[in-house]
Amino acid sequence: MTEPVFNKIAIIGAGLIGASIARAAVQYGAAGTVNLYDSSEDVRQRAAGIALGDVADNLATAVAEADCVFLCVPVGALQAVAADAVPLMKAGAVLTDVGSVKGQATEALAAAADGRVHIIPGHPIAGTEQSGPEAGFPTLFQNAWHILTPLADGDDNYDAAVSTLEAFWTQLGATVETMDAARHDRVLAITSHLPHLIAFNIVATAFDMETVEQGEVVKYSAGGFRDFTRIAASDPVMWRDVFLNNKDAVLECLGRFSEDLAALQRAIRWGDGETLFNEFNRARSIRKAIIDAGQDSGAVNFGRNLPKGDEDEGA
Amino acid sequence: MTEPVFNKIAIIGAGLIGASIARAAVQYGAAGTVNLYDSSEDVRQRAAGIALGDVADNLATAVAEADCVFLCVPVGALQAVAADAVPLMKAGAVLTDVGSVKGQATEALAAAADGRVHIIPGHPIAGTEQSGPEAGFPTLFQNAWHILTPLADGDDNYDAAVSTLEAFWTQLGATVETMDAARHDRVLAITSHLPHLIAFNIVATAFDMETVEQGEVVKYSAGGFRDFTRIAASDPVMWRDVFLNNKDAVLECLGRFSEDLAALQRAIRWGDGETLFNEFNRARSIRKAIIDAGQDSGAVNFGRNLPKGDEDEGA
Numbered sequence: 001m002t003e004p005v006f007n008k009i010a011i012i013g014a015g016l017i018g019a020s021i022a023r024a025a026v027q028y029g030a031a032g033t034v035n036l037y038d039s040s041e042d043v044r045q046r047a048a049g050i051a052l053g054d055v056a057d058n059l060a061t062a063v064a065e066a067d068c069v070f071l072c073v074p075v076g077a078l079q080a081v082a083a084d085a086v087p088l089m090k091a092g093a094v095l096t097d098v099g100s101v102k103g104q105a106t107e108a109l110a111a112a113a114d115g116r117v118h119i120i121p122g123h124p125i126a127g128t129e130q131s132g133p134e135a136g137f138p139t140l141f142q143n144a145w146h147i148l149t150p151l152a153d154g155d156d157n158y159d160a161a162v163s164t165l166e167a168f169w170t171q172l173g174a175t176v177e178t179m180d181a182a183r184h185d186r187v188l189a190i191t192s193h194l195p196h197l198i199a200f201n202i203v204a205t206a207f208d209m210e211t212v213e214q215g216e217v218v219k220y221s222a223g224g225f226r227d228f229t230r231i232a233a234s235d236p237v238m239w240r241d242v243f244l245n246n247k248d249a250v251l252e253c254l255g256r257f258s259e260d261l262a263a264l265q266r267a268i269r270w271g272d273g274e275t276l277f278n279e280f281n282r283a284r285s286i287r288k289a290i291i292d293a294g295q296d297s298g299a300v301n302f303g304r305n306l307p308k309g310d311e312d313e314g315a
Numbered sequence: 316m317t318e319p320v321f322n323k324i325a326i327i328g329a330g331l332i333g334a335s336i337a338r339a340a341v342q343y344g345a346a347g348t349v350n351l352y353d354s355s356e357d358v359r360q361r362a363a364g365i366a367l368g369d370v371a372d373n374l375a376t377a378v379a380e381a382d383c384v385f386l387c388v389p390v391g392a393l394q395a396v397a398a399d400a401v402p403l404m405k406a407g408a409v410l411t412d413v414g415s416v417k418g419q420a421t422e423a424l425a426a427a428a429d430g431r432v433h434i435i436p437g438h439p440i441a442g443t444e445q446s447g448p449e450a451g452f453p454t455l456f457q458n459a460w461h462i463l464t465p466l467a468d469g470d471d472n473y474d475a476a477v478s479t480l481e482a483f484w485t486q487l488g489a490t491v492e493t494m495d496a497a498r499h500d501r502v503l504a505i506t507s508h509l510p511h512l513i514a515f516n517i518v519a520t521a522f523d524m525e526t527v528e529q530g531e532v533v534k535y536s537a538g539g540f541r542d543f544t545r546i547a548a549s550d551p552v553m554w555r556d557v558f559l560n561n562k563d564a565v566l567e568c569l570g571r572f573s574e575d576l577a578a579l580q581r582a583i584r585w586g587d588g589e590t591l592f593n594e595f596n597r598a599r600s601i602r603k604a605i606i607d608a609g610q611d612s613g614a615v616n617f618g619r620n621l622p623k624g625d626e627d628e629g630a
Binding site: 277 | 378441459460539556559590
């Protein structure tokens with residue numbers, strides 16, 4: 001075994017992502033030891049019960065000796081946690097996060113900066129619809145992208161810290177990309193945030209239909225609906241914070257989505273089969289592009305790493 | 316091997332569903348022999364090349380001796396094909412279809428009725444995003460629902476024919492349900508048709524964003540978008556016909572969906588985290604109901620039967 005990238009890491013927030021980092025860091029030798037802390041005593045006990053690492057009963061104990069602190073909390077909680085953590089960290093350590101929104105996350109982390117620690121926001125494009133410490137598994141980041149959005153004004157020490165953090169995620173199996181926070185938030189608004197909002201919405205719409213029983217919706221969900229319910233099972237607090245903190249980019253996507261949908265609605269109402277065919281045919285070619293690009297056949301197919309397969313579809 | 320349910324069946328339209336019926340009927344001994352016909356010479360040659368059955372070069376040869384004729388063509392083509400097929404069929408034979416819309420399909424088939432054949436519309440809740448004769452595979456209908464929408468005014472002979480058709484689909488591994496066509500169309504509008512429309516739409520929206528490159532959308536599609544592209548890869552002609560022929564039920568669902576989405580949009584714009592949390596939390600509980608009902612863990616999990624697994628997701 002080679003030297004670990006970090007001798008000691010601290011994970012704050014022992015949910016799906018935090019627990020998966022803990023498991024992966026140990027399994028792939030990326031960290032010597034793993035401290036964990038969660039503000040919920042229940043979660044701390046569960047994390048200790050499944051031996052996720054050294055579970056501390058306070059933030060100070062968790063972060064004091066850590067070479068890298070991972071804040072794995074909802075984006076809305078980042079600012080308060082970062083403000084508490086930074087003064088307790090040792091000089092030269094790295095502070096990173098896993099938030100799905102990077103503009104607000106960067107502001108939240110930067111507000112806590114005291115010049116002693118390296119603040120490097122990050123976001124693993126990986127997850128399942130499961131939550132909690134028990135949901136974590138070590139292969140979650142295999143073949144997934146990990147996006148870092150480093151601050152603009154870093155010196156050489158900062159750049160070295162970014163390289164070390166990159167090495168950590170690479171060792172966990174991820175491919176690391178660097179981009180600015182605003183670009184990240186625009187890209188994720190359309191590739192992740194809007195799809196989740198749509199999925200949450202269609203599930204709610206389906207269950208409010210008076211003309212169709214909820215039992216029927218469940219029974220015949222294989223016709224396409226079920227795919228949406230899987231996405232819509234994701235953690236509601238995390239997603240609330242995503243939408244509150246990436247408002248502009250999401251509203252921009254949503255406006256376009258609704259406009260395009262109105263055009264399809266009009267085509268249906270007026271029996272305009274040509275418009276429908278052309279739009280559906282175009283969507284099909286985009287799927288082909290994704291498969292051709294290897295984004296759904298191995299290169300970034302972390303679905304294969306899911307602990308249990310409940311993936312399926314029908315038409 | 317027990318006696319086949321039908322000595323001879325004819326499959327008109329050798330796409331994903333028709334080819335899968337051909338494969339399954341042979342594999343599970345539900346039919347003695349399988350005739351196929353497709354209006355496309357190219358498809359006929361491909362079907363013959365992969366030995367799907369006895370490929371006829373005209374409709375009359377395919378259906379003349381068949382005990383049951385399966386029309387596996389888009390809903391918009393049903394009326395013309397049924398009108399051609401019925402006079403060529405033998406008395407007492409069954410004419411069924413696999414259309415995703417049953418009100419219009421029933422009218423299309425009934426228009427061809429001559430009192431000699433039993434018209435029993437049907438719809439397998441099964442499929443993949445693949446198309447063409449090569450896409451067919453025998454386990455497609457295993458653990459899937461098959462919905463029959465028999466005509467209201469059948470006599471005893473008709474009821475016996477319905478029972479025989481039920482036995483056929485049961486032998487292919489499906490669970491058969493009977494309901495009236497209008498109810499089918501309302502249920503499928505929300506569980507299948509609206510999800511597909513939304514998926515087609517979001518894929519088009521994503522690729523029209525000026526602020527995000529198409530390559531980026533493809534690259535980071537694991538964040539949720541990829542799930543939608545799979546659904547959106549479905550056959551555009553089939554889906555055009557679904558929306559043209561189930562207009563009222565789809566427009567009703569779509570109106571509610573857009574209304575609900577506008578409420579979420581408003582909550583995002585005004586920073587109303589409570590509304591967002593409550594809606595997301597409710598959607599999550601619906602997913603739980605689907606899993607609890609066994610609709611996503613085996614009972615109707617025909618995703619497990621897909622020939623190749625490109626099912627995956629991220630957040």
